[in-house]
Amino acid sequence: MFLTQILATIISGIVNYSTAYYLLHTIPNICTAKNPEWRCPLISTFYSASIIWGVIGPGRMFGSSSIYFPLLFAFLFGAILPIPGWILMKTFPQSKWLGYIHIPVLLSGLALVSAAPAGEYPSWFTVGFVLNFIVYRYAHSWWKRYAYLFSAAMSCGVAISALLIFFALENNNIYFPRWWGTGGITGDGCPLASGNFSGNLPRYEL
Numbered sequence: 001m002f003l004t005q006i007l008a009t010i011i012s013g014i015v016n017y018s019t020a021y022y023l024l025h026t027i028p029n030i031c032t033a034k035n036p037e038w039r040c041p042l043i044s045t046f047y048s049a050s051i052i053w054g055v056i057g058p059g060r061m062f063g064s065s066s067i068y069f070p071l072l073f074a075f076l077f078g079a080i081l082p083i084p085g086w087i088l089m090k091t092f093p094q095s096k097w098l099g100y101i102h103i104p105v106l107l108s109g110l111a112l113v114s115a116a117p118a119g120e121y122p123s124w125f126t127v128g129f130v131l132n133f134i135v136y137r138y139a140h141s142w143w144k145r146y147a148y149l150f151s152a153a154m155s156c157g158v159a160i161s162a163l164l165i166f167f168a169l170e171n172n173n174i175y176f177p178r179w180w181g182t183g184g185i186t187g188d189g190c191p192l193a194s195g196n197f198s199g200n201l202p203r204y205e206l
Contacts, residue, residue, distance in 0.1 A: 037175075078107060127154070 023030060023038075031040035052061055062068050082103045089098045113121075131150065136143045169175070 078103075081107075 027035065027038055029035040030038045031043055052058075060066065062072055085098065085101045085103060088095075092098060131143070131147065135147075
């Protein structure tokens with residue numbers, strides 16, 4: 001197991017670095033608003049976080065005079081929300097489904113949602129619901145044996161498909177049709193996603 005983890009870490013590091021180096025030197029305007037097909041949402045998330053905590057600072061961002069100051073009350077709500085669930089469990093111990101309500105897990109799970117265009121979330125929720133509710137309830141033995149394998153296969157399938165699509169199609173200037181089902185011209189269904197409060201709105205051409 002240890003050797004497997006070491007080899008996987010070395011191989012993934014080499015592949016990730018090589019892929020990033022290749023993309024940064026071959027894709028024009030990558031990770032900018034000028035190239036809506038390569039928006040790099042996860043990188044934008046880390047950049048925004050570095051600006052908030054490093055440049056602006058928490059004092060100006062969440063101070064008493066900031067418009068984001070009310071967000072600090074979320075800590076209070078987070079401390080209070082588990083209490084009603086605990087009271088309901090004590091009041092109705094025969095209701096087993098109340099034991100599945102775990103507020104800290106539900107709230108922390110939202111932080112693990114990957115940065116992706118909004119159009120990708122319906123399929124993500126659909127697969128999760130089918131596997132972890134329907135299959136779990138009606139084919140529990142199969143779920144117990146193959147759920148982890150299925151999850152790993154889905155993750156690997158996405159990565160392999162992305163590589164194949166890029167090298168076999170996009171790298172040869174072959175693109176999928178742009179329509180509303182694939183997020184439209186910007187890929188996320190929101191043409192004004194790159195707009196700002198200064199009134200600078202993006203203009204995209206088909």
